[in-house]
Amino acid sequence: MLIFSEAAVLLTITYSDQFKFPLTKKEIAQRLIKISVTENKLGETLINLSKLNLIENKGGFWKLSKGTDQVKNRLRRANYSQQKWLEVDKLLSVIGWIPWIRGVAVTGSLAVDNVTVNDDIDLMLVVAPQRLWLSRVLVSLSSLWVGKRRTWQGNEENSWCFNLWLDDKHLGLPKNKRNLYSAYEVCQTKWMLDKAGIEKKFYQNNYWVKNLLPNYFNSKLIGASKIIEAEKSGYESAPILRFIGRKILSILDFLTFSIQYFYMYSHMSREKVSLSNAYFHPRSTKGQIYEKWFSSLKQIQSQDRRVVLVTGVFDLFHQEHQNFLRKAKLEGDLLVVGIETDDRVKKNKGLSRPIDDQQKRLQQLQLFPVVDLAFILPEKFDTAQEHLALLKLIKPQVLAVSSHTPYLEEKQRLMKKVGGEARVVYRQNPDISTTRLTKLT
Structure with a gap:
């Protein structure tokens, strides 16, 4: 899951920041907290965090943005x-x-x-x-x-x-x-x-x-x-x-x-x-380092940016998907999009779906101009507890949904627990959908 790799990378860089010790890409991979990622995934993660202006690269070293010249x-x-x-x-x-x-x-x-x-x-x-x-x-x-x-x-x-x-x-x-x-x-x-x-x-x-x-x-x-x-x-x-x-x-x-x-x-x-x-x-020493670490993390979290979260399949990335995402972006500063895994799509929509695999769908969203961050949702993502765990990790102010979203009341209840709201931001055109498009081909 890309979102968890980003959290781990940010935690790792923030920890080293307490020692005024920027890290190379290789050092980040070595020092990652609790997880392992491939070299390509780490590269994607660093680029995403850089786009969010959370980290920056100086002379081959990665550090928190807006910090001192630690290199x-x-x-x-x-x-x-x-x-x-x-x-x-x-x-x-x-x-x-x-x-x-x-x-x-x-x-x-x-x-x-x-x-x-x-x-x-x-x-x-x-x-x-x-x-x-x-x-x-x-x-x-x-x-x-x-x-x-x-x-x-x-x-x-x-x-x-x-x-x-x-x-x-x-x-x-x-x-x-x-x-x-x-x-x-x-x-x-x-x-x-x-x-x-x-x-x-x-x-x-x-x-x-x-x-x-x-x-x-x-x-x-x-x-x-x-x-x-x-x-x-x-x-x-x-x-x-x-x-x-x-x-x-x-x-x-x-x-x-x-x-x-x-x-x-x-x-x-x-x-x-x-x-x-x-x-x-x-x-x-441990107490002093932890205190500085938590302080840095709070500063990152307290930056005045309104986070909007969207989740979905986004198969055959069509015009209605794009219109919905543009409307969602208007609700805040950062638009974060989570896409369903191939296995979950097959389970929920049938063995013929998705048409585009998760990597292609992820790449399409990452290239779409209004999307700041795209990631693949967890494989186990059925229960309210699993949904709440993701919301606590991202801490969005808005969960943007379209007019046809199911379980809206449940989504509103979960968002209240993280201090946000689930909001209908787009009325979907029923004549345009991935299912209809597949029938036309």
Whole structure:
């Protein structure tokens, strides 16, 4: 359904707008929320949204219309990011010696090449079980040694921010963190160190992301590979010594956690820590992004444009169809037309119909001058609930119908639920119809 692809594309572009991050066509296809579309369908959708003046293309990047010049901003930030990536190599050399680190991934703005000059480098570390807090001590000391440790005050610029820690037995995000913001963060991670196939395990343990970002998640899961393999030592101690050593280190890790938790407690706000994970995000970034996102969507919806919706078959697109649509257009600023699927037409009008298939009918309507947007109606479109769902999605002020429309009272009732009205805008000439035209041929 074209209308739902347009809603998904608009949601996707609007979400990225909060980060001043315009998207290429390929990036939109990858980042689409909840649906997948073909390349041709995406192209049609972008053109339709552009005609409605909701989005615009600047230098190959798609963004919301009437916004700031985000393309120059993105290119400038991409240049800043290249310098930051050089620092990641230094980071790996500083902490890579720690034996319990299984994986290191860049997250946040740098992961998508969208940093400012003084941004920190956000990182996720995966460590061996019962070694998280020992590893954190060693990482903190190592980054402090090179002047890159971020403190609780958070005033340091260009620091290394180790804000997410997981052990490799607890790679899945908890249910209370499974949302669209986290789904994008999962997919945007750039793995720089992988000692035991951690990258792939991370995506497998966060399979819930596929429900929100199917294309993005699939590309990450398929592309997951080992960046740097673990080096095996040529010497191994006796099993009993290894067992005793592991137990001692596990006890030390628990003691280290207790000491650090006691120290952190007075500083903590939104941070969540345990023996197996630590989420150091003192600011509600997700909340801020959602607030901006909803604000942008409301601005789009509040634009002073009166939407008129028309639905029908429009087979053998004849003069009466065209006269009706011209009258409907006079009722508002945007004329949106939904056409019935071939299967529904056969079901309602007989196996000999439609004469023109749905793609041809759709193309004819899209080329008709007064039509701003045309789409194919859902295959399941029989019940009042299904009709109401479509009305809530489009939010038309007017449902334009002709004098011969059936169930007018029911249509008026449904339109009242979305704050609009069903209105007869054209008295049809009974001598001209698709049925009569087919009998003449």
